[in-house]
Amino acid sequence: MSGEVKTDGLPLNPLRTAAGPEPELLCIFGTGDLGRSLGQRLLQTGYRVVYGSRRPHSCGPVPQGAQVLSHAAAAQSAKLVFICVHREHYDFLEALAPQLKGKVLVDVSNNLKKNLYPEANAEYLQRLIPGAFVVKAFNTLSAWALQNGPSDANRQVFLCGDSAEAKQQVSDVATRLSFSVVDRGSLSAARELEDFPLQLFPEWRLPLWIATGLTASFFFYAVIVDIVYSYVTYKKDTSFRIMVSLANKVFPIVSLIMLSLCYLPGVLASFFQLYRGTKYRRFPDWLDRWMLCRKQLGLLALGFASLHVLYTLLIPIRYFVPLFTLCHYQIRENKTVDFETSTAWYTDSYYSMGILGFGLYVILGISSLPSVSNALSWREFNFIQSKLGYLTLFFCTFHTYLFGWNRFLRSSTYKFWVPPPYMLCLVVPTVVLLLKLLLLLPCVDRTVTRIRQGWERNEPEDESNKALLT
Amino acid sequence: MSGEVKTDGLPLNPLRTAAGPEPELLCIFGTGDLGRSLGQRLLQTGYRVVYGSRRPHSCGPVPQGAQVLSHAAAAQSAKLVFICVHREHYDFLEALAPQLKGKVLVDVSNNLKKNLYPEANAEYLQRLIPGAFVVKAFNTLSAWALQNGPSDANRQVFLCGDSAEAKQQVSDVATRLSFSVVDRGSLSAARELEDFPLQLFPEWRLPLWIATGLTASFFFYAVIVDIVYSYVTYKKDTSFRIMVSLANKVFPIVSLIMLSLCYLPGVLASFFQLYRGTKYRRFPDWLDRWMLCRKQLGLLALGFASLHVLYTLLIPIRYFVPLFTLCHYQIRENKTVDFETSTAWYTDSYYSMGILGFGLYVILGISSLPSVSNALSWREFNFIQSKLGYLTLFFCTFHTYLFGWNRFLRSSTYKFWVPPPYMLCLVVPTVVLLLKLLLLLPCVDRTVTRIRQGWERNEPEDESNKALLT
């Protein structure tokens, strides 16, 4: 709350004397930053505003045109009261219960951390003043948006509350302030709304850690078998390769692994269901968590794939590349000007697979945009993410196999006697594709489908009760 | 419906004994997969659930915490009844009409095929029990989403019904389950909602067929005049060109044709209106259908254009290309090291047109995203799709003409005495651009504008009645 002293409350002086009836009067408890921002905006929109303050004659400055009264007087003058006070100071409201009875109380408070209190602020407020209609709203907006109107991530006012009429009144105010309103149901959703502004990509954390871990490990591995090896063996400093060449080795590897990690949990879940013979038993927690971040895994994989495409297309521009290819082919030229058709087939297939795989990848990404996936029926979304997704995984894996081609037979491939990074990265996608193939066998597929439709295998002992989620 | 036998219904045992009033009781008819998934989720959200069953003491397993009663008893205990029963078994509900009178019945059923029945399931249900308030809802969600909450394509609950209060009650339940609700109007929209989960990209079918047909034909054509010709004439095996070179010939061709097919129906429609002198007569069915898939045609064209860009940028990486260009220029070098400025102008213009055309193409694509087009006013959307669209078509056509340049004069261009594929593909866009130019002539434009504003040419006989759509 603002600590400054202001000598007197301003006289009641509505800004806009619109033709016709007097504009509606709204009450705000609290003259802190939030209360002032909100009040200013309400006044600009044509409402009259009265502030409730402990010291109505010595509170901080309030926007011009607003009146300052004691809490009790302010509450009685309006039907709708915004509570712009920190939760720690809610106690004083209990004494005002008689004046607040039947009023709509808008709880706009946020906490500094999650799970600081056992119950949501709005539920606590409702418990303090059972006679009022508490609506949680506006808390997901920044103070800037409250003062300046909707923009980008501040277009929607989420609200929840137990009284439909109270919600309607708050909804009217929000609409008048040009926000769009999203009703989140009863007051029990308040906790969710209070956690919303605190979150910082919670569902991206795990995928980002996985991506960072994979990138770091494979980068380290590639530095060893590439740069260190070349320095140790030939005394050649190829450290400059770190910036582009190594990056372009590591990015596709991480992308492919993450794409397959995106499809692995689905396959595992099917095997769990097959083994248990029911779909009504909960998956282990780690699998549940993994299932829920598949979208983020896939989008990160797409990001790495895009970087791989850009790095690859850049190759011929780099200053030394023409020199190298030149030398290469001048030597070759002395032997023969012809090139082998089979090698041309192989490299061109390799590139084509990569491009087509990337094209499908991008389609998967586009269909993940909220507005696009909202416009799809569930069957359509499933078709894209499952059918096209496995096709993408197949194309990308095949692309990597073609990259390896017949090198795995040559000993020069195994520097320091370890396989090159791209070989390691083929393990996970290959396993995923083989498991998926197994699931597509008619006999297995039939059982999985039946389980998904609710069928349960008869266990010898009657475990059906245990088997149900609670 | 599940066929297993379960020995006894569980006692009424609400999961969450939240402080305050007893949670609301909801009734579910049917203990099949859908009923169980839904019940489980409702219980987790804090509702009490009672199942209605024909054999309350021997029905399949139900989620722990739910009660099982006879249909009649279950119906009477709750105000809201979910009908999780297949339509074929609706008949038994007729006998329950007295118990269901005044209740809200939520029809969540789907059919296996479209047009299986003369009327929508929900309308049939309403006819069976005229005294109840039928609301169609939840049928567009997967059983997985019903059990686990909203995700991607399963965020919205579409509902329709004739009673506003009934819809509000169902809407409350859906919001509490964290779904967002989309009201689709009266019960007559039920058919539409029931068809929704069955659809698999209906509006993409025709464009996909066109794209496949065009790709196949031009691929075949290109194989003949390129690979077969080279084999027949020079006995050279250039089959490896199929993977990249031919693909990169066919993709831009298909893209350009589809982009022009996107603008052709609009032009044709104008000529129809000009000829008929009114906008109030329906277009032929084929034109209507064509108009409705323009967006999909355009997006597919964008996809092909993107592949063309990737394939083109890849050219210099392919292993034999440096060799070829090298030979090419070494020969040229002996003659002269200079290059002609005019050729440089021509190739650079050719590339610039391509890039700018592709840039505009991408803008068209982005403005087709649902959330973007929703944010645009109709005038803005029209500006992008029409003005920028024709500019894109012009750039891309010009790009192709520049590709041809003066080759059409050389006989070597006409292998097997037929024109190369890119010449064929120029026909449609050229025609579209010429027709559009014709429409932009002031005298024609004025008439079209007047017709679009509702003006009708006076026909000799009074055809005005006939002319109106019905």
Add this chain to the structure above:
Amino acid sequence: MSGEVKTDGLPLNPLRTAAGPEPELLCIFGTGDLGRSLGQRLLQTGYRVVYGSRRPHSCGPVPQGAQVLSHAAAAQSAKLVFICVHREHYDFLEALAPQLKGKVLVDVSNNLKKNLYPEANAEYLQRLIPGAFVVKAFNTLSAWALQNGPSDANRQVFLCGDSAEAKQQVSDVATRLSFSVVDRGSLSAARELEDFPLQLFPEWRLPLWIATGLTASFFFYAVIVDIVYSYVTYKKDTSFRIMVSLANKVFPIVSLIMLSLCYLPGVLASFFQLYRGTKYRRFPDWLDRWMLCRKQLGLLALGFASLHVLYTLLIPIRYFVPLFTLCHYQIRENKTVDFETSTAWYTDSYYSMGILGFGLYVILGISSLPSVSNALSWREFNFIQSKLGYLTLFFCTFHTYLFGWNRFLRSSTYKFWVPPPYMLCLVVPTVVLLLKLLLLLPCVDRTVTRIRQGWERNEPEDESNKALLT
């Protein structure tokens, strides 16, 4: 309004004699284009329609199935009246006030220009007939969408009005016509809705002018120091460079400047707040306007950056490039086949910075899509646009510095004694980054944070009243 004569009104003949109750009757005033399109669609959806006309027996043609009556008779027959009449002819409605009392009047009118009248059409209508419930709706749709149903930019019906029930009735009709409804609040929002269909990217104007101005100036500058210089000094015609090489010089320059212009106002605003010691004083108008078009500035910058990427990747395909690099390296080859590792490090870092910067750029762009930014919490959006945004700016600026490398020491860089364009373009981003660095100093940062949380510096004289916005 249509001027044709039609001999008689059609008999009342509802199109669909659906089972059950007679379909609802809606009234339309005005038989012009809009009235006819709307009526046709209403009839197709199953409503009955009656037109109100001055000359019921000689008005223009109306859709088959609709009835034509006098205004008074038509108004009395229905509860909901669509006013499809131009605002200039609203006067005649005043005489119908008794018949229109208690009716819902839907104002669908638009004006040809903004600010043509002192008050919104709908507010004027409400003033003419105070006893009716005016709802502004459907005016943002094209006549085509009214006749053919929702598509792309015509999916949403925005409505506003002072009566909730009246809005509900109009909302029902809109939903039945398959549109989704967006409630924009009270009738005072009508002006906004009437301006909406007239707008053509108002917030893009300034950024587009800036982009055009910058592009033109730098293009001109580059032509002088590149092509004219080369012609004057070496008598060489390098004009062909305009199409690709110059474009690829100018695009990244404009992109970088516009990206930094995107972050400059935020930095300036902080300094304003620091200087004034309060956040409650309004910024100067130019700064406000600038702040509001940051998103558009950024998206245009992204567009230019994308063109830069495409142009750059294209370089090795252009026909003369292999020739040039060849000559270049053949000369170099005679001296030494080796290349300097330091140069390789430098070019590769240069490319890597560019790619990573572009990758972040694209992420910024994607998070600006309405559906994506709606799904983000304010904290998340802020993280992306601010933290990642400055990182992008840093990467791109660093990329440009690396491009310059040590050339700024060579006199050959300064053709005509002026710096090359890319040096000029580094000024703005460098300033922005330095200012931001200044703001990140702990002592400065602390003060800014306190001001943003509502703290105000105590001025010697009591200016707190003046300081408040009104």
